[in-house]
Amino acid sequence: MTLTLVKAWNAAKDRLKNVQIDQPAIDARLLLEVAADVTRTDIITDPYRVLTEAQMATLDDFLNRRARREPVSHIIGRKGFWKILLQVNKHVLTPRPETEVIVDEVLKAFPEQMPFNMLDLGVGSGTILLAVLAERPAAKGLGVDVSEEALAVARENAANLDLAGRTALLRGDWTNGLGDDSFDLVVSNPPYIATEVIDTLEPEVRDHEPRLALDGGPDGLDAYRVLAGEILRVLKPGAMFAVEIGYDQSQAVEDLFRQAGAQDVRTIKDLSVNDRVVTGTK
Incomplete structure (x- = not known):
């Protein structure tokens, strides 16, 4: 399955929202930026860029960790x-x-x-x-x-x-x-x-x-x-x-x-x- 930046962001938002994470949109964006090696500007100006399989796997791992309530700062390291x-x-x-x-x-x-x-x-x-x-x-x-x-x-x-x-x-x-x-x-x-x-x-x-x-x-x-x-x-x-x-x-x-x-x-x-x-x- 191919996943674009905008689809990845929306899916990540929904996933975090479903487990009652505060500010799911912000957390999803921060995790996506690091997982896909993109900036906030990239997500807005190039929303249909396709993630690689490795990037999708990294994002999935990040989201699993966030769902277990690990802080975003610890996941992305900054x-x-x-x-x-x-x-x-x-x-x-x-x-x-x-x-x-x-x-x-x-x-x-x-x-x-x-x-x-x-x-x-x-x-x-x-x-x-x-x-x-x-x-x-x-x-x-x-x-x-x-x-x-x-x-x-x-x-x-x-x-x-x-x-x-x-x-x-x-x-x-x-x-x-x-x-x-x-x-x-x-x-x-x-x-x-x-x-x-x-x-x-x-x-x-x-x-x-x-x-x-x-x-x-x-x-x-x-x-x-x-x-x-x-x-x-x-x-x-x-x-x-x-x-x-x-x-x-x-x-x-x-x-x-x-x-x-x-x-x-x-x-x-x-x-x-x-x-x-x-x-x-x-």
């Missing part, structure tokens, strides 16, 4: 974030639009040609660190993660984005071994989901995201209890921090940073009008 494209796999969190709030706040605070030294704690795939460095050519950054597998992904992304020369990556436990007053900026998207909540999450997250990057302890706040004091320790006087939080954690996280001595502490909402980032200064 995810867009801010203005960059990142390689991702099962060892790192899939970048989410909500995290762009941190990038937006950082770029507002640091003019384009301003040199600064930033630290990303729990760097994962390099999401925040590399998005900022891509926009700020005078900046340098250090990313720390406890997972060597995550650091391998971040290294690949830094190299792909031509940012390896301004990016250092270190395996470590948060700020252990880092000197006082070392950074102009510290960012973090730590694990913040309460342990008992994880098993109630959608299968794409519960079954496929690294639990190490999700589990924030009994109340979701374990990481912040460590980070509040440690972030302020490694920040230079007057320097800025920004950490992602869960939608219901604003007051608790703000209190932890104020108790540690932070100034100008406030919470920023995401585009869904949920509390998303706590920021402040030393």
Whole structure:
């Protein structure tokens, strides 16, 4: 059976819709683009291009995996974030639009040609660190993660984005071994989901995201209890921090940073009008 791009897309959409996948049209298009080695423009301008047998087999495999609720980003191995494209796999969190709030706040605070030294704690795939460095050519950054597998992904992304020369990556436990007053900026998207909540999450997250990057302890706040004091320790006087939080954690996280001595502490909402980032200064 011959299958054209438009027929393949429509069939894939229907197949994903039948198993209650959210946004089946978008997922089907993304999977088709990779399986058939085409772009979105190709699908629109050359809809009757015929897929090869190998491409059809690859698409079928992709759709089977998506039907089992494997994230699209894991299937195709990449995810867009801010203005960059990142390689991702099962060892790192899939970048989410909500995290762009941190990038937006950082770029507002640091003019384009301003040199600064930033630290990303729990760097994962390099999401925040590399998005900022891509926009700020005078900046340098250090990313720390406890997972060597995550650091391998971040290294690949830094190299792909031509940012390896301004990016250092270190395996470590948060700020252990880092000197006082070392950074102009510290960012973090730590694990913040309460342990008992994880098993109630959608299968794409519960079954496929690294639990190490999700589990924030009994109340979701374990990481912040460590980070509040440690972030302020490694920040230079007057320097800025920004950490992602869960939608219901604003007051608790703000209190932890104020108790540690932070100034100008406030919470920023995401585009869904949920509390998303706590920021402040030393």
